[in-house]
Amino acid sequence: GESVGLHLPTLSVQEGDNSIINCAYSNSASDYFIWYKQESGKGPQFIIDIRSNMDKRQGQRVTVLLNKTVKHLSLQIAATQPGDSAVYFCAENTGGFKTIFGAGTRLFVKA
């Protein structure tokens, strides 16, 4: 069946450290992947995306890595700040209208 991500784990990091959030997907036909950030009381917000013809994409303080061989996606956040505390979702799409979201990872940033 279709599944993306892990059951909601929690990651706790010290302010200033780098964070790595991992995600596994099962549909090898997925060709577009997105990371969303959801702060408390708000809707998910786009962070960064990557297509299957790439294995790395960088944004401002964030990097997404895609390993299609093992169907693994990761989000790296450099110099993590308190404002980065949120739930992070990976999502996959196979080119249609349906995007499948992973279970999410809660990131705590300790000051």
Add this chain to the structure above:
Amino acid sequence: DTAVSQTPKYLVTQMGNDKSIKCEQNLGHDTMYWYKQDSKKFLKIMFSYNNKELIINETVPNRFSPKSPDKAHLNLHINSLELGDSAVYFCASSQVDGETQYFGPGTRLLVL
């Protein structure tokens, strides 16, 4: 200006009642979605509309009926509310199907 808006933000109601949630997007997007997020933060798509036409209808009870009066609006009507309907409902839109989605602030539904 708010890109994707939902009303109401909070909805507390009794079992058996009928309620509606409204969603509007001013981004000019063609595709709109409804998601349900449970207490464990799991996000599951319910419906997807493209240019006012229903594209995706996941295994959602018939008590849930989406309506899209125009491309900018996608409302969700729920009949005979049940305890298990308690969740946060998110509306979203995207310019192209399957691409980056913009989410509304959510409607927190509590069925008593």
